[in-house]
Amino acid sequence: MSERGRARADGLDSLSVTVLGSGTCVPLAGRGASGYLVRAGGANILVDAGSGTLTRLAQLGLCHRDIGFVLVSHLHPDHSLDLAALLHANGATPGYSRSSPLAIAGCRGLSALLDKLIEAYDCIRPEGYALEIRELGEEEMSLPAGIELTARLNGHTEESLSFRFNYEGRSLVYSGDASARGGLAELARGADLLVCECSLPDAMAVPDHLCPAEVGKIAREAGVGRVILTHLYPQALESGAREEVEQVFGGPVGLAYDGFTALV
Numbered sequence: 001m002s003e004r005g006r007a008r009a010d011g012l013d014s015l016s017v018t019v020l021g022s023g024t025c026v027p028l029a030g031r032g033a034s035g036y037l038v039r040a041g042g043a044n045i046l047v048d049a050g051s052g053t054l055t056r057l058a059q060l061g062l063c064h065r066d067i068g069f070v071l072v073s074h075l076h077p078d079h080s081l082d083l084a085a086l087l088h089a090n091g092a093t094p095g096y097s098r099s100s101p102l103a104i105a106g107c108r109g110l111s112a113l114l115d116k117l118i119e120a121y122d123c124i125r126p127e128g129y130a131l132e133i134r135e136l137g138e139e140e141m142s143l144p145a146g147i148e149l150t151a152r153l154n155g156h157t158e159e160s161l162s163f164r165f166n167y168e169g170r171s172l173v174y175s176g177d178a179s180a181r182g183g184l185a186e187l188a189r190g191a192d193l194l195v196c197e198c199s200l201p202d203a204m205a206v207p208d209h210l211c212p213a214e215v216g217k218i219a220r221e222a223g224v225g226r227v228i229l230t231h232l233y234p235q236a237l238e239s240g241a242r243e244e245v246e247q248v249f250g251g252p253v254g255l256a257y258d259g260f261t262a263l264v
Helices: 003-009 053-059 082-092 110-120 212-222 234-238 241-249
Strands: 016-021 035-040 043-049 069-072 102-106 131-135 139-142 148-153 161-167 170-174 193-197 226-230 253-255 261-263
Touching (some): 016 193, 082 102, 102 110, 212 241, 241 253
Parallel strands (some): 193 226, 226 253
Antiparallel strands (some): 016 035, 035 043, 139 148, 161 170
């Protein structure tokens, strides 16, 4: 049975991640902006919310009403634009009025961004439910269903975060947009799965994103079980990034696509 099939067969009790957007800010058919759904113990955690994330959630038969917790790695539009769409849907879905709290946690500056979005779009102002905002630095916190979260700065911007999810002895790390100068390797130490950005080929390496050689080195140093590459610009796809990471890492490497689910 495929990973996707096993994840569905096991329901929500196992730790899993569904890729809602494996692309970047560059429009690319079949690869939307960053968005991920982490599920365990009946909890649905939306991780980043680039434009179109809610639509892709619906295409998978899932619903924005079931999202009770959102994590935001950083405030670039390809990771955060659908925060406004989520608030709008919560208040303007015919026949539905949200009453349960919505928790949104993420990098420094998150509260100011949400204030400005609500100021610009008054129709998304929460009514009838509480919006609980928490800004994170390098720290740990408990998420619903007993999921334990560790957040670490990763060097993409001054505030950008990578996240580690631990649940019943299994561990998943999401890099967000990251830099080789950040603490991703330490955060990912011994993780079962690393979902890692691999934006550009080695020949186009930049200091605020990861290229295949850097991803492979981080995965090897951290001793992760396997790697799924995401946040892929067209040039990374054309260059054979998966094979390059695999050669440096020496372990199994997969290529994310929108709708892909991995059981951890």
